[in-house]
Amino acid sequence: MLMQPWLSVNGPRNITGRWPLEKRMSNLLNGFRVFWQMVKEEWMSNHMQGSHTRQVVVERLGNPFWQYNSRIAKEGLVLRFGEFDDLDRIVELERLGYDGFEAWHYHDFRQDFLANPYAAYIMLDTQEPKSQLIGLIVGRFRARGSHISHLIVHPEYQRQGLGSLLLNVWLSCAERLDSPQITLEVRASNQGAQNLYQRHEYKIIGKRERYYQDNGETALIMKRWVD
Template sequence: MRFKKPFPEIEFDHMRQSDLQIVADIERQSFSDPWSLSTLREAIGGKNPHSHFHVARLNQVPVAYVNYWLILDEAHIVNFAVSPAHRRKGLGKYLLAESLECIRDEGGRQVHLEVRRSNIPAQNLYCQLGFRLVHIRRRYYQDNDEDACVFHIGNLLEVDLEA
C-alpha cells in the first residue's frame, strides 16, 4: 500500500460481486441520479475491458468506491462516492489517490471527470489531488439541468499524489 491509510483497518481492493448490494445502497444515498444495481454489476462484469472498479473496505464492509475507464493513456473517472457515515475522514482522498496511482501504473497520463457545479466537497478534493477546472458543460445533468465542471489532470507523472 503506497498511501498512508486514514485508519489501519482500511483495505483497498477491486470491487467484488459480494460488495454490490452495499455499494448500491451508498450510491442511492449519494446521488440524485444513482446507478442501478444492474449498471453497477455491468461495470464490474468484464464486458467492458476498460472499466476498473475499486473499493475501500472497513472491516470487510465497503465504505467507498471509484469506477474509472482507462483507454490507452486517458482515464475518465465515471463514479466515485464515500458512504455518508464515513465522510470527512480522509477516505475519499485516500481511495482516489490510490486509484490515480493504479492509473499511472497502467499507463494512464491524462485523467478527466465531470462534477456538478454545486458539489463543492468533491471539487475541493479534486483540486487537492492535482485536478484543474478546464471547462464548464452547460446543463449537462438532465435531472435538474445543472452545469458540469470538467476537471482534468494533463500529466499524471507531474502530480505529487502524496502531497
C-alpha cells in the first residue's frame, strides 16, 4: 500500500504536504532551545573561564595544601586546585575509578566548574617521572555545610592512603570556611568506601532509592560534623 504524500510515520501532514502549524511551531521552538544552549555554553567557555564566579571558594581558602604538600613531596605527589584545562583528565579519571561508568559527563563538569561559585576541585598529581592526575575530591561549600560529589583515586594508586589524604584535605578546607558539616553519597554495595568514610567519622543518615543511573542502585547518605 502506497503512503499518501501528506502522511508520515512521524505524524499527519495537511493536504499541502506541510506540517500543521502547531507541529511547525514545536519544531521551531525545539530548534531555538538547542541553538540557545549552544550559544550559552560558548559564552560561558569564552567569558567565564577563570572568572571570579568560580573563584569564590578558592580565593577564600587561600593555600590549604602547604602542610600536606610538605609531607607528600618526598613521595613525588602534590595537591592543587583544579583548572579548566583539567576537565578532560578529570573525566578520564572518573571513568577509570568508576569501572567505566560516567556519573558526570564532560559537560556536567564544565557547567559546574564554570558556573558554580561554591565548587571546589582538589587535584592530586604525581610529579615524577611526569605529571599525572591520580586522585581528586570534588564538591561544594556552602554556609550550612559542604557536600562531596566525587572522591576518586586511580586504580593503580588505591590502598595507599590517598583516599584518606583527600578526605583530610577536604575536612581542613571545611574548617577554614567554618562549614559545620560534610555530606556525601555512596553505593549501598560499596562496603570498602563505606568503611573508609566510617573511619573518618561519617555516619549513615539516610538513603536515596534508585539513585545510580547505571543499575538503579540505592545510595546511602553519610554525614560527619566538623569540629
